[in-house]
Amino acid sequence: MLNEAFTRLIEMNKLIKQKYGQEKISPNLHLCLHIYECALDYGPLFSFWYYSFKQMNGILSSYNNSRHNIESELLRIMSENTILQYFLSNCDNDHLFSSLKIIKLRKSVGSLAALDDFASDEYQNFIRLSLIEEDLAYGTECFPELLMKPRKETTLSNQILDLLVEFYNSLYNDYYFISIYSIIDSNNGTVVNSRIIQYGRIRIGADIYGSIQAARHKISLYILARFVHYDGSINIYSGQIQFYFEHTIHLNSLRSLTYSLALVKWYKPVQEILLPSR
Known part of the structure; x- marks a missing residue:
C-alpha cells in the first residue's frame, strides 16, 4: 500500500510539472515525497509533519514583512534572530541586559503570548540549553x-x-x-x-x-x-x-x-x- 501511494505521489508531481510548469511544484509537494521514508520510521514522522506544516508556518507568519519580497525578508529576519540568540547565549554583559528592556517588543497575542513571560536571564538560560552536549538529567524541576x-x-x-x-x-x-x-x-x-x-x-x-x-x-x-x-x-x-x-x-x-x-x-x-x- 505504501509503495502504491508513493508511486502515485511521484506521478502526481510529474503531471503538475508537465501541465503547469516547474514553478508550481511547491515545497509541500517536495515534502510529500518523503512520506514513504518517514512512514517506515515512526521516530521523525510526527516531528517532520508537525514542525514543517504547523510550527514553522506559525513562526513565519508571526514575522512582519512587506508582502513583496517575502522570501528574502524572512531569510534575513531568521539570520538576524540566529545571530542575536548566539550573542545572548554567550554574553553576560550587564549593559546588554539593561538595553534589552529599552528595545523590548510589544506584547504578543494568542499562543505566542506565553513567550512574553520569560525574563531576560531566564530566556538566556533557555537558549543555552541547545549548546549543552553532555550533562546529567535526573530528578524533577518546576516548569510553567x-x-x-x-x-x-x-x-x-x-x-x-x-x-x-x-x-x-x-x-x-x-x-x-x-x-x-x-x-x-x-x-x-x-x-x-x-x-x-x-x-x-x-x-x-x-x-x-x-x-x-x-x-x-x-x-x-x-x-x-x-x-x-x-x-x-x-x-x-x-x-x-x-x-x-x-x-x-x-x-x-x-x-x-x-x-x-x-x-x-x-x-x-x-x-x-x-x-x-x-
Whole structure:
C-alpha cells in the first residue's frame, strides 16, 4: 500500500510539472515525497509533519514583512534572530541586559503570548540549553504548566497505584512508600493514597498536549522518549498519553507535595518489517 501511494505521489508531481510548469511544484509537494521514508520510521514522522506544516508556518507568519519580497525578508529576519540568540547565549554583559528592556517588543497575542513571560536571564538560560552536549538529567524541576479540562476527581486502580509507588520510591531515597491497600500496620512506611485530580490536556508554554480523554487533541497525544538500558544503550520508544493528573503525597505531618504527572501507555518494540514491493 505504501509503495502504491508513493508511486502515485511521484506521478502526481510529474503531471503538475508537465501541465503547469516547474514553478508550481511547491515545497509541500517536495515534502510529500518523503512520506514513504518517514512512514517506515515512526521516530521523525510526527516531528517532520508537525514542525514543517504547523510550527514553522506559525513562526513565519508571526514575522512582519512587506508582502513583496517575502522570501528574502524572512531569510534575513531568521539570520538576524540566529545571530542575536548566539550573542545572548554567550554574553553576560550587564549593559546588554539593561538595553534589552529599552528595545523590548510589544506584547504578543494568542499562543505566542506565553513567550512574553520569560525574563531576560531566564530566556538566556533557555537558549543555552541547545549548546549543552553532555550533562546529567535526573530528578524533577518546576516548569510553567497549566493542566486543562476535561477535569474530574477520581481514584487510581491498584495496578496504576503500584506504578506510582514505584515512581516515588525511585524519586526519594530517604522514604519508603507503600500503597494504601497494602497497609499492615502504621509503621510500614509512607502511605500513597489513590485519590487524584484527572485532566485531559496540558499547556506547556505555547503548546497544548492532549490525551485519549480529550478527543479534539488526538494528534498531540503521541510522544517519543529515549530510555537508557542497563548496558548503556539508548532506544527510542513511542507512547500514547492516557491522561494527566495531580497527586499529593504527604511525606510527614508538616510536609506535603503535589506532582503533575502523566500516565503513558508505551508501545513494545517490534522487529523490522520489510514491505513487499511490486
